[in-house]
Amino acid sequence: MPAPYAADPAHTRGRLYKPSASPTRSEFQRDRDRIIHSTAFRRLQHKTQVFLHHEGHHYRTRLTHTLEVSQIARSIARALHLNEDLAEAVALAHDLGHTPFGHAGERVMATKMAPWGGFDHNIQALRVVTLIENRYAEHDGLNLTWETLEGILKHNGPVVGDGLSLHGQDIAIALREIVASADLEPGTYASLEAQAAAIADDIAYNAHDIDDAARAGLISIGDLSALPLVGPIAGEVLDMWPEAERGRQIHEVQRRLITRLIENVIAESAEAIIAAAPANADAVRAMGRFLIGFSPDVVDAEVELKQFLFAKVYRHPLVMTPVKVGEGVVSRLFDRYMEEGDMPGRWGMAFGAARSDAARARVVCDFIAGMTDPFALDEYARLFDERPDFR
Template sequence: MSQTRASFAEDPAASRGRHVFEPASRTRTPFARDRDRIIHATAFRRLKEKTQVFVAHEGDHYRTRLTHSLEVAQIARSLAHALRLDDDLAETIALAHDLGHPPFAHAGEDELQAQMADYGGFDHNVQSFRVITELEVRYPKFPGLNLSWETVEGVIKHNGPVMHHLGEPAWKTVAAYAPGGGANWDLRLDTFASLEAQCAAIADDIAYNNHDVDDGVQAGLFTLADLAEVPLIGPCLAEARRDWPALDDRMIRLEAVRRMIGIMVDDVLAETERRLAEHRIVTAEDVRLAPQMMVQFSAGMMADLGVLRRFLFERMYRHYRVNRTRSQARRVLSQLFHLFMEEPEVMPPEWSAQALSDDPVKRARAVCDYIAGMTDRYAIEVHGKLFSLDLALDL
């Protein structure tokens, strides 16, 4: 970093290391090395065809999980830089935060939760954790990506302490990383994560609220006129029109969204600096032991975001066109899950070998992991080949 690091920032030179020891890189800090491993991961590449709101094949301009993750990483890095934190760590956690999302966005997660209800549950945050700690198979010495302690902690705790989740079946894997849990690597699940991780978490909120407005207008689910009275975006639209009266609606939309991102970032920085001062945060340990998240929106911004989110929920996330896609997606995954449970031999060998277990829980977890790793396009393709007689000849 070119600027002086704040005393409460994470110091890569003082990293707690990796679960399996590796010599330090000659060219990268531990956090930069983690970022590179995530970018090269298979799960990261698959995000390019996983739904954000619209199924990946519905249009080239809508956000996917990959473009969303890149936008989150950009905002997280900017926040971290302004707060004099470790830019690389904030970016790394942001890039990894959605690795566990299944195809078809929340519809896919809802369906896997329903199918796994009797087999240990499903949670996309836990799945992201499992991707980086066990499911990625790229290195001969260890499962997963063997990322640094601070990155792994940030992936599972970026939204706050998680001890209250450990009684849930889906969190059994994470519980092993509590004291005495068996993993011999204490992630301090009862504390907050670093400020860098908190930057990644708030950047996720900033990114999706802004790009969902952008995508919703592009998709014709609502118009700029519909947004005129909505907090945050409404005033930004009015200001953009005042400053640029000759611009067309497309450029007005882009300018308004750009301004809204800036307003939200400025709000987070001001509120975070206020909280750091109020709680007398000096060290990274102070951050973990603080009584609340340090990187957060102000109360006024939270109120405005509540109104914006209600608008998006009513006009976008539950629009009949989106509901149709959700319905189709859930049927696709439901049918695939039941077929693979009954006939695991139709899965690729590396997955069928895991699913050919007499233990229904182990079989279901293998089936779930295979489906969760699918892209939208691949899930549709596999479903077509297995359930359509017209496509059966192409097998």
């Protein structure tokens, strides 16, 4: 049974457009279902996580990563007596704003959009679910509840600081077009369900990036031995199965790492919630700090793991070479569309109707951000009559 501090779908702050009643689903379950059935969600199947699409079908994509985050978020929410459906909805939507070619594409978009309000994938995810998805007859967007929109925006914490910007995107400008049933309160913390989705994201990518990097031959299980938290797990696995195939050994490390991180979050967060004693979900928002998190020693260990992955994986030549190519594709597409406006369908029409460079740039940004890796390459071939070589 959900705790008093869990989000209550029966007392949601509502949707922008009043939907018909559902006798079988709660409001947060409806949000989850709308996200799963959206076009943007399906496109995640062909968007890069770390290893680009051409490198093989066994590496994580944005979709498989999202599903892993969703499963972990539900596990944490269940143990802490939160609303599992809201945690799942936020987890499923958290990467809907990502560009093709992973963070490489995001960096290019942030640079290109700097003169016109900037770019951040969380804000872009909000644009997707409130403006860009156009499947419903009565309205644009998915018409999600306030709580899910809040979670998409603030799962990593408040987004209003001294600079009023998020990764270069002006929040005040960005939120003008994102209309919810009530103020999303960007200066407060989000629900515990959204916090669970955020830490599930960290757990998922730390663990699966080890798995994918080992599959790609960039690291070995021995490389993990000196790391806190992961090193002892690797030692256990080698002691128990010294003759096992490398893939089996790495999988054992990965799944044990996920389990221990989840257990750590649950234990640490349960204590924090008891100490804070929030009376309801609004009290959580007013707390002024995260209540869902790792213990201090695991925080330190996770920092060291991220540094290891950055040095050994994310900056490895086998990763960086195709990343640079992806950056070039996104950059040239942006410049060409801004010059010519030769985008298909409603995007070309919207570009033609835009009355300022800023408005035209935002149309181009929305179009490119929604692309899958293969579609971006198809557009590149259409416009430039060539195919980039990622190898």
